[in-house]
Amino acid sequence: MEFVKDIEKSKARFEAWWNNDLVDRPLVHMTCARETPRWPLKKLPDWRKNPRLRYLDVEYIVDMTENALASMDYYGDAIPHFARDINTAYLGIFAGAEPVYREEAVWIDPYVDNWENAKRPLFDPGHPVFKKMLEISGALAANARGRYMLDTPDHLDCITTMSQMRGVQALCTDLYDAPASACRFRDAFIPVWNQSMDFWAGHDEAGGWDGYTNWGGVYSRKRCGFIQCDFSVMLSSQMAVDFVRPELAAEAAHLDRAIYHLDGYEQLQHLDWLLEIPGISAIQWISGANNPTAADRPETIRKIQAAGKPVQIIAHMDEVEKLSQLYSPKGVLLWMLWRPGQKQDPALCERVMKTVEKWR
DSSP, X not given: OTTSTTHHHHHHHHHHHHTTOOSSSOEEEEEEEOSSOSSOOOOOOOGGGSTHHXXXXXXXXXHXXXXXXXXXXXXXXXXXXXXXXOGGGTGGGGGTOOOEEOSSOEEOOOOOSOTXXXXXXXXXXXXXXXXXXXXXXXXXXXXXXXXXXXXXXXXXXXXXXXXXXXXXXXXXXXXXXXXXXXXXXXXXXXXXXXXXXXXXXXXHHHTTOSSBBOTTOOOBSSOEEEEOOGGGGGSOHHHHHHHXXXXXXXXXXHSSEEEEEEESGGGGGGHHHHHTOTTEEEEEEEOOTTSOOTTTOTHHHHHHHHTTOOEEEEEEGGGHHHHHHHSOSTTEEEEEEOOXXXXXXXXXXXXXXXXXXXXX
């Protein structure tokens, strides 16, 4: 892979990370915008006027990918990887949802009146949106020519998808008024999630891809994926154990390796029982906008490390020195972010790498 310094060494670091260990230093995912593109950029229409372009137009997506690849330098263990999905609305298409393509994301407007009358979820490779995703995947694979990988499509969890289908407030009410009905629909939805993950893993294996990656930039030689439940921020810890844990445990057990997307301080109340799920291999910690980060409040990362789980830390470029003083380097994967308005400077990337290389 021509834009990664030593791809085989990086793959070895990822394998060690999955085992909560390290080869020589923590993993680092870091990119920097180039002042001069590698090749002339394609002129693209403004997708904000038609958000469907960003997700469903094959030519636009291939050209957008080429522009991104031309415009970025990759540092540390950042493997170039690109999406081929419709974001958070994906799973809902198998339960009758119509994706709504908006500037900020693809969403689902509530349409379910009650779970007993809702259309039963069914994995359907013949769905028009799914077929379009396959077409995009084929075009990107042909264009990649070994220069980048393709992400496993984003699989939002069944329960958060249900909160889109029904509405957040209505689903909260259902857990009091009709919990058995909501749980039956959840239990019918989980096999669809698993079948879809199996499809994409098999699809990529048949395509000759060497391993798997995802929206979090995490590489694995074995089948892996993110699991999550954004809706859990609405629930007490006990209610989440009753309603959310069964889905997460089933999905984690189905994968060879599962990363839990711990998004925001509101989810920290669930961390103890999440760490007890055997199939959860690793935790990705995102503190959330305007909240203290892993460099400011170390107890979260220390708890994850004490449980023997590898962790992906989302951090800013100026936090690396402090992070290296707070945590063991074993099982650490850093995803480095530039602060808003910060000039992306290759010299700073080099300094970050020198700091990480001393983190032993």
